[in-house]
Amino acid sequence: MKYKAEILCVGTEILxxxxxxxxxxxxxxxxxxxGVELYHHTVVGDxxxxxxxxxxxxxxxxxxxxxxxxxxxxxxxLTKETIAAFFGRRLVTDPDSEQRVRAYFARWNRxxxxxxxxxxxxxxxxxxxxNDNGTAPGCILEDAAGxxxxxxxxxxxxxxxxxxxxxxxxxxxxxxxxxRSHNVHFxxxxxxxxxxxxxxRMEAMENPTLAPYAKDGEVLLRVTxxxxxxxxxxxxxxxxxxxxxxxxxxxxxxxxxxxLQTAAVQTLKxxxxxxxxxxxxxxxxxxxxxxxxxxxxxxxxxxxVSYANQAKMKLLGVQAATLETCGxxxxxxxxxxxxxxxxxxxxxxxxxxxxxxxxxxxxxxxPVGLVYIGVDSPWxxxxxxxxxxxxxxxxxxxxxxxxxxxxLDLLRRTAEMR
Amino acid sequence: MKYKAEILCVGTEILxxxxxxxxxxxxxxxxxxxGVELYHHTVVGDxxxxxxxxxxxxxxxxxxxxxxxxxxxxxxxLTKETIAAFFGRRLVTDPDSEQRVRAYFARWNRxxxxxxxxxxxxxxxxxxxxNDNGTAPGCILEDAAGxxxxxxxxxxxxxxxxxxxxxxxxxxxxxxxxxRSHNVHFxxxxxxxxxxxxxxRMEAMENPTLAPYAKDGEVLLRVTxxxxxxxxxxxxxxxxxxxxxxxxxxxxxxxxxxxLQTAAVQTLKxxxxxxxxxxxxxxxxxxxxxxxxxxxxxxxxxxxVSYANQAKMKLLGVQAATLETCGxxxxxxxxxxxxxxxxxxxxxxxxxxxxxxxxxxxxxxxPVGLVYIGVDSPWxxxxxxxxxxxxxxxxxxxxxxxxxxxxLDLLRRTAEMR
Numbered sequence: 001m002k003y004k005a006e007i008l009c010v011g012t013e014i015l016x017x018x019x020x021x022x023x024x025x026x027x028x029x030x031x032x033x034x035g036v037e038l039y040h041h042t043v044v045g046d047x048x049x050x051x052x053x054x055x056x057x058x059x060x061x062x063x064x065x066x067x068x069x070x071x072x073x074x075x076x077x078l079t080k081e082t083i084a085a086f087f088g089r090r091l092v093t094d095p096d097s098e099q100r101v102r103a104y105f106a107r108w109n110r111x112x113x114x115x116x117x118x119x120x121x122x123x124x125x126x127x128x129x130x131n132d133n134g135t136a137p138g139c140i141l142e143d144a145a146g147x148x149x150x151x152x153x154x155x156x157x158x159x160x161x162x163x164x165x166x167x168x169x170x171x172x173x174x175x176x177x178x179x180r181s182h183n184v185h186f187x188x189x190x191x192x193x194x195x196x197x198x199x200x201r202m203e204a205m206e207n208p209t210l211a212p213y214a215k216d217g218e219v220l221l222r223v224t225x226x227x228x229x230x231x232x233x234x235x236x237x238x239x240x241x242x243x244x245x246x247x248x249x250x251x252x253x254x255x256x257x258x259x260l261q262t263a264a265v266q267t268l269k270x271x272x273x274x275x276x277x278x279x280x281x282x283x284x285x286x287x288x289x290x291x292x293x294x295x296x297x298x299x300x301x302x303x304x305v306s307y308a309n310q311a312k313m314k315l316l317g318v319q320a321a322t323l324e325t326c327g328x329x330x331x332x333x334x335x336x337x338x339x340x341x342x343x344x345x346x347x348x349x350x351x352x353x354x355x356x357x358x359x360x361x362x363x364x365x366x367p368v369g370l371v372y373i374g375v376d377s378p379w380x381x382x383x384x385x386x387x388x389x390x391x392x393x394x395x396x397x398x399x400x401x402x403x404x405x406x407x408l409d410l411l412r413r414t415a416e417m418r
Numbered sequence: 419m420k421y422k423a424e425i426l427c428v429g430t431e432i433l434x435x436x437x438x439x440x441x442x443x444x445x446x447x448x449x450x451x452x453g454v455e456l457y458h459h460t461v462v463g464d465x466x467x468x469x470x471x472x473x474x475x476x477x478x479x480x481x482x483x484x485x486x487x488x489x490x491x492x493x494x495x496l497t498k499e500t501i502a503a504f505f506g507r508r509l510v511t512d513p514d515s516e517q518r519v520r521a522y523f524a525r526w527n528r529x530x531x532x533x534x535x536x537x538x539x540x541x542x543x544x545x546x547x548x549n550d551n552g553t554a555p556g557c558i559l560e561d562a563a564g565x566x567x568x569x570x571x572x573x574x575x576x577x578x579x580x581x582x583x584x585x586x587x588x589x590x591x592x593x594x595x596x597x598r599s600h601n602v603h604f605x606x607x608x609x610x611x612x613x614x615x616x617x618x619r620m621e622a623m624e625n626p627t628l629a630p631y632a633k634d635g636e637v638l639l640r641v642t643x644x645x646x647x648x649x650x651x652x653x654x655x656x657x658x659x660x661x662x663x664x665x666x667x668x669x670x671x672x673x674x675x676x677x678l679q680t681a682a683v684q685t686l687k688x689x690x691x692x693x694x695x696x697x698x699x700x701x702x703x704x705x706x707x708x709x710x711x712x713x714x715x716x717x718x719x720x721x722x723v724s725y726a727n728q729a730k731m732k733l734l735g736v737q738a739a740t741l742e743t744c745g746x747x748x749x750x751x752x753x754x755x756x757x758x759x760x761x762x763x764x765x766x767x768x769x770x771x772x773x774x775x776x777x778x779x780x781x782x783x784x785p786v787g788l789v790y791i792g793v794d795s796p797w798x799x800x801x802x803x804x805x806x807x808x809x810x811x812x813x814x815x816x817x818x819x820x821x822x823x824x825x826l827d828l829l830r831r832t833a834e835m836r
Binding site: 015029045047211292310360 | 431432435436438439440443445447449450456457458460461463465468471475575629631695697700701702703705706708710712713714722724726728732763764778815818
C-alpha cells in the first residue's frame with residue numbers, strides 16, 4: 001500500500017503555545033526514515049466539530065492520518081469518539097486494555113476513578129496499541145477503502161515509544177521498499193558553505209540522496225538510499241560515505257554518532273584517556289554535555305566552574321598577574337585554566353572556556369561573543385579564539401552553546417592527536 | 419475587526435522532522451496573550467500547489483492567516499508569489515527593502531548575488547515589515563473582504579522579533595479589548611493535584627480565567643483577564659493572585675519570574691547572598707542553569723563537578739570513610755559535599771547533588787532515580803532525598819533536570835530562611 005500521510009495533532013495547549021509540537025517532528029522523522037510520504041501537519045484544539053472537519057480535509061488529500069492527543073480519561077478527550085464516528089464504528093470495551101489500566105493503578109497503589117476505564121473503550125475492529133508508558137492505549141483503524149487512522153497518545157514519552165515500536169513496524173510491513181540513511185556530522189563549516197561545495201553532486205544524485213541540515217552551530221548531512229533490502233541500501237551508500245570522509249577529513253566528526261559530546265566521550269574511551277573541564281562563561285555546560293553521555297564517568301570525573309576570578313586563582317592556579325594584565329577573558333587565562341584543571345584533576349586532557357556571553361560586559365576591545373577555548377595535554381596545548389557575535393542579537397544561550405561545542409570539538413581532536 | 423487566525427508554516431524541513439516547529443508555538447503564545455482566537459496550525463512543504471490549496475482551506479475557516487517561511491532568495495522560496503496570486507496582486511520592487519538588502523551585504527562585506535533582490539519584491543499594496551535580523555522582509559496583505567495574510571520569515575531569530583515588534587502591535591490596534599495575563603509558578607505539586615484543588619474555582623470563574631500547564635516537572639498557572647484597559651485587567655486579577663499566594667504559600671516560587679534559576683538568583687541578589695555548587699549526577703546542570711541568568715556572577719562564582727569520588731575527596735573534603743561506608747549516593751555524602759563546597763568557595767550557601775541518573779548503575783537498595791540534594795549554610799543545613807523514578811523509562815536527562823530543579827528550589831528556600 002502506498003501511503004500519503006498527514007499528522008493531525010489534537011490539543012488546545014498546542015494552539016495556546018504552551019507546548020511545542022515535538023510529536024509532529026518525531027513522527028515526521030520516523031516516516032521520512034521509512035520512506036512514507038508526508039505532505040501536511042495540522043493542529044486543532046480539543047473540539048470535536050473542528051476535529052471532524054480537519055479529518056475531512058485530511059482524508060480528502062491523504063490516505064493515512066496519524067493523530068496525537070485526546071485519548072485520555074477526561075471529558076475533553078474525544079479523539080477516539082470522533083474518529084470512530086467518522087469511520088462509522090462503535091466504541092467497545094477492550095478487555096486487555098481494561099486489565100492494563102486497572103493493573104497500572106494497582107501497581108502504583110493509586111485509587112482509580114471510573115473515568116479511567118473510558119481509555120479502554122476502543123473503536124470496533126481496530127488494532128490496539130498497548131501503552132507501556134502510561135494508561136491510554138493507541139489504535140490503528142482501517143476501512144475498506146484503504147484509509148488508515150493511527151491514534152497515538154499526546155505525551156511525548158508515551159507517543160514516542162508507541163510510534164517507534166508499534167506503528168513504524170506496522171507501516172514497514174506494508175511497504176515494498178526499505179529506506180536507510182546515515183547521518184554525517186560536520187563541525188566547523190556552515191550549511192551554505194557545505195551546500196555550495198556539494199551542490200553539483202547533490203543535484204546529480206538520485207539514489208542515494210544527500211540533504212544538509214543546519215542545527216545549533218553544526219551541520220548534519222543525511223545520506224539516504226532506497227532499495228529492496230537493507231543490504232542493498234547499505235551497498236549504495238558505502239562509496240558515498242567513503243568519498244565524503246576523503247573530501248572532508250577535518251570537518252566530519254562522526255557518522256551516526258549523535259552529537260559532539262558522544263563523539264568526544266567515545267574517542268576518549270577508545271584511547272583510554274580522561275578529561276577535566278574548567279569553565280567560566282559556559283558555567284558548567286561543557287561538563288553537563290559530557291555527562292549526558294551514559295558511561296561518561298569512565299573518562300570524566302572532574303570539573304570546575306570558575307565563574308569568579310577568585311575561583312580561577314584558588315582552584316586552578318591562574319596567576320593574579322595574568323588576570324590583572326590580560327584579563328579573565330584572554331588567551332593566557334584560558335591556557336592557565338586548562339593547565340590548572342589538568343594538574344588539579346590528574347586527567348590526561350584539560351579543557352577550558354572563558355569568554356563574554358553577554359548580554360552585558362562587552363567592550364570595543366573585548367566584545368560580547370569573544371571566547372577563548374584552551375586545551376592542555378602532555379602532547380598538545382592550544383588556545384582557540386572565537387568571535388561568536390554575528391552582528392545581531394544571537395543571544396547569551398547560543399553563544400554559550402557554540403562555545404561549548406568548540407570545547408567538545410577541541411577535546412576530541414586533541415585526544416585523536418595522541 | 420474580530421480575527422480568527424490560522425498559522426500556516428511553509429517548509430519541507432518541518433515535514434521531514436529536521437526542525438521542530440517552534441515558530442507556531444511562539445506565534446500562538448503571542449496571539450493568546452492579546453486575545454486573538456486561533457483554531458488551526460498547518461504545515462506544508464515548499465510546494466506552491468499544496469500551499470495554494472492550504473490557503474484555500476485556511477481562508478475557508480479563518481480570516482487571518484499568518485505564514486512563516488518561503489521568503490528567502492532561492493528558487494523554492496515561493497510564499498509571497500503564491501499568496502500574492504491568491505489575493506490577485508502583482509509583486510513589485512519595494513525600494514526601501516532593496517536598499518536594506520544591499521546594505522546588509524555591504525555591512526558584512528559579503529558579495530550579493532542577484533537572487534537576493536527577489537526578497538525586495540513585495541505584493542502590491544502590502545504593509546512591508548522590515549527585517550532587523552536578516553535579509554527577507556515580511557509583509558501584511560489585506561483584501562476588501564477583510565481577509566489578512568501576514569507573511570513572516572522562517573528562521574526563528576528573524577520571525578520572533580518581527581512578530582512581537584511589528585505584527586502584535588498591528589493586531590492590537592485593531593482590537594477593542596486588551597488581554598493581560600500573569601504566570602504563577604509552582605514547584606512541588608503536580609498538575610493534576612493542583613487542578614483538583616482549584617477545579618471548583620476554575621469552573622466558576624469567567625474573567626479572569628485560570629489555566630494550569632505542566633512543564634518539565636513544574637506547573638505554571640496562567641491567570642488571564644480581558645478588559646477595556648490594561649489597568650482594569652490588572653484590577654480584575656489582583657484579588658485572584660492574592661488569594662493564590664495565601665492558599666499556596668509554600669508551593670508558589672514566583673509570579674512572572676520565568677523559571678527556578680531566575681527566582682533563585684533574584685532571591686540571592688535581594689538578600690545579598692552568594693551560592694556555590696557541588697554536583698555529581700547533574701554534571702554541571704545546576705551551575706549551567708544558574709549562569710543562564712544574566713548578571714548571575716553577582717551571586718555565583720564557584721562550582722565543582724565532582725563526578726569521580728577522587729574529586730569529592732580532593733576538592734570538597736568528603737571523607738573516604740563516608741564514601742566507603744555510605745556510598746557516593748547517600749545523605750552523608752550530599753551533606754559533606756554541600757559543606758565542602760561552601761568552605762572551599764567562601765559562599766554563604768553550598769548546594770550539592772549526588773544521585774543515580776541511570777540508565778545503568780542502579781540496585782534494589784539504591785535504584786536509578788535516587789538523588790540526594792544537600793544544602794549547607796550558617797543558618798540552615800538539610801538533605802532532601804528524592805526518588806525520581808516513575809516506574810517507567812523517564813530517562814537520564816529528565817532525572818537530571820528534575821534533580822537540578824530541586825537543587826534550585828532548595829537554594830532559594832534556604833536563602834529566604836536567612
